[in-house]
Amino acid sequence: MLNQTQILLAIESFIERIQHDQIDDGQILRSLQELIPAFEQQHVIGTHYGRHVDIFIILMKQVQSYLQRQCYAELDTLLCQQVDVLRALVHQSYPWVGTERCAFQMQEMRNQQSLQNYIAQVLQQKSRSLVVRVDLKYPLNCQEQITAQLFDQHMKILRNRISNGDRCFADLEGFVWAMEQGGKSTGYHCHLLLIYDGHKHQNDYGIAMAVGACWREITQCLGNFSTSHEPEMKQRFEQEGTLAIGRIERKNLQQIQNVLNYVKYFTKPEKYDQRLRAKASSRSRTFGTGQLK
Template identity: 40%
Template sequence: MSCSALSQSQLICNVDRLVTDILSNKINISNVSIQLSALYLPLVADYDSSLDYFPTITAFIDSTNKVVSSNHSKKIRWGYYNTKNFIDNLSIYKDAILKNNIRVIEQEEVNTKRLIIYMSQMLNHYSRLLIVRVDLGYSKDTIHLISIETFHKHLKKLRELIGKTESCFEELEGNVIALEQGHDRGYHVHLLLMFDGSKRWKDTHIGQLVGEKWQSITGGLGSYHNGNSLQYKKEQEARGRLGIGMIHRRNPKEIQNAINASLYLTKPDKKNQHLRVKLHKMRTFTHGIYETAKRRGLPKY
């Protein structure tokens, strides 16, 4: 794929991987030169200082700026000497990048604990809870059109609809939203929805409706995967791991399976899926509020 065909997400992922490989001594200087030639100008053109980038990206920008003057940025040729200069400058940021990686892991652990508490509260409150999981993203044909700003705009609309609990979100009692970024999949959402099982059923159909709603929100740019497909549920049931669909409070096995299934959203070993660029104060993991006056059976504060 040529650099001009790279989406914003792919470009950022490639730069992140290049910086990581350099600092881990996993790439030789010749290959660094080749990648700098492919990535430098596209990233400079796309870089927006108002966005919140991963330290690997800002380290790349800062290190190239020390090598290339603005007057010669479009004429730069990445030969041996300026590539070596870039690598030497990059080493200054190694500690900051390592510390950020540790913070990411620590935050994933915090998110996991929060998720277990929230899921346990929800599952033990309702006699029946209908759990639907849908993965929302963009098709390969449209991914190059999606910036982090566009992704955020689509998410804002999705959250508004979830908050109104109308249409396919009717009788929604809880939700978990995890934002991720992958090289091939681009920006995407893992969505877990919990409905009152005494009022909603047909989870496979609900998953389809949610996916179609996402396609409408994105103006046809979006794609989805229905995690509650009949085939997937049969496979999980055969393995004794089915944790989606109708979950009964009196069935401990179903409860535990549901918690285990939800942990996919904060799974620490899902490498290279974290957002490397965000809007300011953009949260990558959220869940609903359990203790609310609107929830049946809880004290009215």
């Protein structure tokens, strides 16, 4: 059974193949027989979808009007002219995708500039900072249970704990989070960067593990995490001159620049393929930072 991410990626690929004339009529009908029931099974009213899915919904409604309440197995009976109409609907609506891509890239550029300014100011607040990066995700064997709504719910709990300075989030000077949706193996995930007062905290690896444990608690053990704070990884970064996590000194301009380069990954205009294809609502945020003190 496909999980929500796999269904949305399959729909995106399907629309792209129609748009670029890479699929014949029989393949269109067989794909619709598989994708429509799968999409209906995981669809939640109020979900805000990307443009590929919006186009698919138009196709789905057209198919339903053709079938007149017959089951989707009867799609095989559609005429060539009816499939031509489906193709035309994709071609007519596809400019929405270009508009969405441009809007995404523009927003990411704005986010990147504001994030750079924010991080630069946070790192100037203390003579020493402790930078912690944790990537929050779900293992493949749990992704069938993860929907946009559940991911949004988990993230709201996490953001509330961060804002309240609960447990492993005490003494934060700043933070940034970015919600994304990867391929079949990663699905919904969040990149999280936390900046602590370096005079009060020195154990970045311990904090990273505590944050991961917090995520597992929030998700009721559905979630997992990854981090690069192991001594071996940090040593490699240091040898490469790119160390941007752990202890960061305000007077060390190279370290500061490393962090600024590092956080660009959170807001890259090139990461259109990592965008959320579905959000709990049109108002759901996918990126945020703390407030300057």
